[in-house]
Amino acid sequence: MTKIVIADYHPIIRKGAEVLLNSVNEYSIVGRVSHGSELSKCLRKERPDILILELKIPEINGFQALRNMREEFPFTKIVIFSSHSEQIYALRSIKSGASGYIPKTASETVFLEAIKCIALGKVFLTKEIEATLKNKSVNKNSIQERYKKLSTREIEVLNLLSTGKRNKDIATLLEINEKTVSTYKTRLLKKLNVTNLAEMIHQARIFQFN
Template sequence: MKKILIADHHPVVRKGISCMLDQEGSFEIIAKANNGDELYKYLEKEQPDILIMEIDMPQISGINALRSIKTQFPETRVLIFSIHPEEIYALRAIKSGAAGYVPKTASTKLFLKAIRQIAKGGIFLNEELTSTFTKRNVGESSAISRYKKLSSREIEVLNLLSSGKRNKDIANELNINEKTVSTYKTRLLKKLKVDNLADLIHQSRMFQFG
């Protein structure tokens, strides 16, 4: 059973998420945070498998908070459940370490689909968003499709590479050896269809929207 931490400053939202997940039977709500201070306290104390969070809440600095959480608690998978529209924040959030992004305008069915996929170790991004980018730019949409196929660990490595980290630094931060980092880099080059590290970093920055 996956341990869930809910972070949202609206009591009705916290209650609604709890009710949805209680009916699933495979999730345990271990804590609910109303602000940033409570969120970090529960992350340290409870070490949840999945964090469902709003990035716009008291004592939280949006995407920067997400990056901080993933740095300090790399094993916790994060689903952003936000009032902000997907086209502004979704890809940027995933590039910053989120495992999925669901707007609060989404259906219960979509929310549950996202949480199930994340619980299995996958990345969730609404197909409608990909479709939107297809209309805007076919090449960009192809890059999005490739990006969506990356594992959560590959995305973590890509994030660290794009921030200028060396193999040794990445190995230390993720508690893996340097050879494993090199293996991930090779996989990323192949999956994102680029020839060198510079192009890899350039493509990763395509996902910084908003």
């Protein structure tokens, strides 16, 4: 059986995912965790085939944590199961080492299809995000060129801003001070050639990370 660890801060999400996976009798749930510190210990002990991960769990530092886990546990496939905007997070998750991205708005059928796909060694993206990648506006190339100038940290700050996080929240999550967050916001406005936060977030939502 495929061994799976579920990492999410909501008990009902962990339980629901486990019930779904057990319904097809192909998976063995070897770990259920809610914090980053628990996750590291669990991965070292269980060495699962698949990790179902919510990037927002406490003590997880976004995409950097994802990249670190890929380096430390290269044989564990990671699928992001998140309430974050799929438009913003899906492709960035793949680029950071994930094997798939499942939005929490997905149906039970899509969830199981995604896990099966990833268990087979494939990459999973929903049909919606695949369609989006094929139908971007004529501004795609210019926007893409702007994003190429962003650092990984700048992209992380932008992603958090787009979900409504305040400077103080971002500083805490990324373990930096508020002044540094303000500096990143100023850089983002300049690099993306926009004049306000609303325009910045709009560009983030239409940009395809490829």
